[in-house]
Amino acid sequence: MVKFMENNFIEREHKILNFWQEKKVLEKLKEKNKKGKPWSFLDGPITANNPMGVHHAWGRTYKDLFQRFKAMQGYRLRFQNGFDCQGLWVEVEVEKELGFKNKKDIERFGIENFVQKCKERVHKYSMIQTEQSIRLGMQCDWGEWKTDLTDKDWLKKSHSYYTMSDENNYAIWYFLKKCHQEGLLYKGWDVVPWCPRCGTAISQHEILTEEYKEITHQAVYVKMPLLDEPETYFLVWTTTPWTLPANVFLSVHPELLYAKVADSQSGEMYILLKDKACLVPNHQILEIFPGKKLENKKYKGIFDELPAVQKTLKNYKHNVVLWKEVTAQEGTGIVHSAPGCGQEDFRLGKTLRLPVIDPLNEESCYKEGFDFLTSRFAADPQTKQLIFDNLTKKGLLYKIEDYTHRYPTCWRCKSELLFRLVQEWYLAMAPLRERLIKSAKKINWIPSFCLARELDWLKNMEDWLISKKRYWGLALPIWACECGHIEVIASKEELREKAAQGWQEFEGHSPHRPWIDKVKIQCPKCQKLISRILDVGTPWLDAGIVPFSTISDDNRCENIPYFHNQRKEWQKWFPVQLVCESFPGQFKNWFYVLLVMSQVLEDTPPFKNLLGYALVVDEKGEEMHKSKGNAIWFDEAVEKIGADIMRWMYVTQNPAYNMRFGYNVAKETEKRILTLINCIKFFEAYANTKKFAISHLQFSNILDKWIASRLNSVIQEVTENLEKFDPMKASLALESFWINDLSLWYIRRSRKIFQTPENTPEKENAQKTFYYILITLVKIIAPFMPFLAEDIYQQLKTEKDPASIHLCQWPQARKEFIDKKLENEMQEIRRIVSLALAKRAQAAIGVRQVLQKLKIKSTKCKTEKDLLDLIKEEINVKEIVFDKNLKEEIELDTTITDTLKQEGQMRQLIRYIQSLRKKAALTAQERDIIVLCYTPNNHLAQIFQKNKASLLKTTRCEDFICVEQNIAPTNNAYSSSLNNYGTVLTQQDFVLEGENVWLALIKPNTKQAKP
């Protein structure tokens, strides 16, 4: 049995984790719900590449919350977690681990060894993430998981899905074959963003806003001589000097005004935008004309002497083309265009059928034929200097200046990207665009702005670049022949049938490089033996296929229903009810690829609801970075804060905004949760007779009636908001209930009833109500804070109740208890109370001073006597009068008569005695207590004596004696006489309205005569 651990969140959580495991709670839950209606959640795979950060725990808390909620409602769930395994993420970390600098190091190490290392890394971190998720309280079907790296079968033993599994890879093959059959797959030349370190293309949707960095480059103005006008140059500006040797043409805007200007000192003439004429010092404008006049002007290339340039251009003469995208803001209005180094240049050149100079190899070094540049790295500052020197020698360098701009970097290794002409594999998106837009609109996107963002992407997306020149990833199932024939293979079986060579070497291996590359097939067109293209696929293919490749009743990865003609089984779970991921980035990534792959395979959206959430930032609102030193790791946070508190931080956050995470925020959250724990402690101290039959509740007083009504309203509110996937509204409703309703009002106002020693029927009914409130409340808290809820439940549950709270049914609101009128009246009463208390504070009269009268203007709360009594008690007034002619909402009579004053003094005295009782740790049952009192003020002593009877009743003491002399132990002369009364339990000096009052609690000596 777990023992309620009060404020030690961490210790509680570790004990409860063991408890869940011992009791096999998840197995029992699955058994209990096995006939329930399926409710399908699809986990977006977490990259198994590093330990979790606190940002991962945000999404995982939501995922667990909704799955626990649905399970308590009786639905059947799969509870399946997913791991993302393949791709550059993992490769780069393994490269770092091995100290590799580039792809050559990998080839030297051997692809087989390298891929093995990648698999091991995934194994290691998926196990670490599993442990971390369990620590967070994630209830998942983890299957068997061991951190033992020598275990060969770990992939099969785990019930989580792994995107590196054979099933997942072959499922993508099936998808790609379908794309091929529909004419979507093609191989195309394009200039793409290229990471020189990773040696691979970066696709458009992988370059997120945060991958653009402020970088200062050297921009250069160069002179390009006109062919038929001596001493005349186009003045051209570029921020990427390394692209100059690849210049093919210049672009100008047809309508902007250009000028020919003369430098009066040198006599040279320049052509540039009229508004940029001031770039030439001492200039004189000779001629102004629109850009279209420059069309087809020929000029001399500034690197035409390079063999590679000559070889490509042959008879072509550099010329000027018109282009409406030229802007007047930057540069000179004359754009240097190198179709081999820029996406727009490439497209423009293609429509004009102009040649392409392709200067860089895979490592972004100049190819053969570029003379002094050959083999030099394009982004190297030294290379740039060589280009500048060369141009200076030729007299073509005009000016160099520093230029700061936002420039894309590699999302994985942060190298600056270059643009390079490459041949890659694409999926055509234009034919799908309209269908995807329609599909996206069928989905419920939360927060609602997510739909607009997704549509924005779908309207602007280009074709999907799916190939990567890398090692650890999906082997693209494309066998391409020199004759032009392309064979796309859909399954392992198809490959076995078509294999002409190498099957034996491949058999028994996962479909990864290098083993898969051994298999050759025969070209059906020309009979040649053909190999697989060496490219691997983008990991987004891996994550996008999971609605098809992972869904099965038992989470085993063999015999996936979708691919084994078990559509019925698969359709129980598809389309899924919910996906939930951090939205920045995913519109172009996971959300997008899920839509695409489902569109191609099933012509339908793959999910019905999407809950997106923003980013985790630090307490100051800054992004967390390891290098900045402000990143918080999950392991540290969870053992410092506790999982429940972390979870509560996440669920009460608005998912639309970035979440500020830190230990101060955690402290604030903890305080609010401690209020709940204090309510439980109060119950244990005063109402814990437990095991009440809560089916036959009777309410003896208005507070019980009200709190039961509030509870059931809150059940409705929480349920509705969880059904709408609004965790913030649901959790805030809960928190407000335990803080504002339960603690600040119900318990405070009911304290007297609970603290009476006699077991009156009213008290018993109140205890039953209190029990009913708590045992129900913890069930609604359970999916949010599973540990604390379990702990409290273990204290409250009866023998007949389920062994764990997570095996309980989600509470249904009991409509017969809901009394909206009462709730509204109570709200009004609490409003009046706060107004009146403010008046008291204004008049500087303490709440213990009873006052005569409160006048109320509103008649809204002119209602039951019980409710008015609450106001009287809370405000401490004798009567309430309704008077609709009041100027203000309320009027508090602050005159203090002698009688009122005496009453106030007595209350104060009673409070002091109660505090002493508490200090002496006396229980309500201990009544044989004598109170000794000494005050030098005789008048006060007389008042005390006069009201002795009621004082004894309230304080549950046997006698109250005012002594005439100061016999306090601090008074040496008299203190010995104190012992005559009995044993002193505690004593203290107080000040009552400026007068000294000494009080002592005495346990009388048994049967001894009082002095």
Ligand SMILES: [Zn+2]
């Ligand atoms: Zn890179």
Ligand SMILES: [Zn+2]
């Ligand atoms: Zn062929």
